[in-house]
Amino acid sequence: MSYQYLSEPEKEAIKQSAIRSLEYQKYTFEIEKIAELARKTPDEERVNSLEEQIQEKAVQILAIK
Numbered sequence: 001m002s003y004q005y006l007s008e009p010e011k012e013a014i015k016q017s018a019i020r021s022l023e024y025q026k027y028t029f030e031i032e033k034i035a036e037l038a039r040k041t042p043d044e045e046r047v048n049s050l051e052e053q054i055q056e057k058a059v060q061i062l063a064i065k
Contacts, residue, residue: 015064018064019061019064019065022057022060022061022064023057023061025057026053026054026057026058026061029050029053029054029057030050030054032050033047033050033051033054036050
């Protein structure tokens, strides 16, 4: 796809910003998983959901790179 008004450095900055945002989200899910596992009785469904979300973010990051 061609973009008339975006320079290569601008496109790269947008790409890096998107990856950074996904990494923040992934890290948040990882912290939530740690907190859930620290509970006396972790909710396995919640842990599984967080693991799926972590993997989804990793796939999205790879797709953008």
